[in-house]
Amino acid sequence: MAINPVPDHVPPEMVRDFSLFTSPGMPPTPNGDPHAAVACAHDGPPIFYSPYNTQDGRGTWVITRAADQRKVLQDTETFSSHRSIFSSILGETWPTIPLELDPPAHGAFRSLLSPLLSPKRVTALEPAVRERAIALIDGIAASGTSCDVMKDFAFPFTVSIFLRFLGLPDQGLDTFVGWAKDLLHGDDVERPVAARKIVAFIDELATNRRKDPVDDLMTFIVQAQIEGRRLTDGEIRGIGVLVFVAGLDTVAAAIGFDLAYLARNLKDQELLRSEPDRILLATEELLRAYPPIQLIRVATKDIDFEGAPIRKGDYVSCATMIANRDPEEFESPNTVDLAREHNRHAAFGYGPHRCLGSHLARREIVIGLEEWLARIPTFRIKEGTAPITCGGHVFGIENLILDWS
């Protein structure tokens, strides 16, 4: 894995030994708390340079303050979102869409997809989401007094909802989750293999839907028009890959971290179980405390940003988990307070690329917690087991065995 040397324009005093990939708590850690671990970023200067802070070993500027992340993510002219994060795994440069397009090209694609995931549309999807949660949890409750939350609930729940949205059968679930794992957490050999499989799958799906249209997202995309023309094959692939990758891992990880928190904090667990009306607000706090995503931008020009000499081509990291622990934005940021109000957290990013699926993600988490707490009695981490957490581009949790015997 190549590690780029620190560029000459970065003052040595701005370089910090900090990385979302290699710092303590970031590699797979039993009983880890990677979100708490990265809060140490606030012990130093508000902006610094990390020599190793992407999956492929690049250095990035690290923006720690929520207010500064807002500035970076809102200023798409200076901080481009086109960094080919997926296609670069294949040695290519095409953008995932709309995430890696900048305005104005971004707008047409975003407008095309926004109505599909709008608050209104998500409200209409809610009964199906709840039904899926109830079916899974009832099955878990009926089969014993412990389960592997990620394997038995978080992944099947979130991925099946999203497969239905995409128009894919549930049978593909394990295969798709396997691809996502290899893509996000795999090594240099596994990642390109997974990326190639995903691309081939999306291309084939597009071909099939062109031939035999059905009522699903891919059919919508192959039939859609922007600015009076059909989408190109590359654009269809860019959208398909983004939607596929974005839906596979993030919400499941959030639900896993949330249930792990509640398993370890029984007072809060009991509060939400006895007063489920609190779950809506509590979910915002859990999104603040345990967001899974780092956002990367590329400087389009030289700029001195809040004292940092950022130069054209530099990578700029806006890690949502760091902004969400900013003491200037949140009182007692390292305390989880499920009744926290005015919680303007950064879990879904800021600016034009605000997570398109945020409304669906929120509903899935709220419904998942509501139905879990309504159906599973007081639960703890199973004695003798330890959930394994990891940092990285997308934070994750595995081997979360809950017990309610």
Added chain:
Amino acid sequence: MRIIVHNAKCQGHARCWAQAPDIFKLDDDGYILPGDIQVAEGEQLLASQGARSCPERALEVDRTSAARFEPAAMQPRTGEA
């Protein structure tokens, strides 16, 4: 009280709408409708909470217009904007 809507900054988080769907109306894509919002009496707390929930800082609370309709003594200025 009035909510000044900075439409260019709205990115469709819909947090205002989640707080107060009758005050903050969204278009089909989930972005706030253009135009400032005159807040009825009795809805001021809800409206200011909605405005304060915007992650992009696209909503600004303007209390000066309310002051015109009511005696100054009834409407202590909080200095919040």
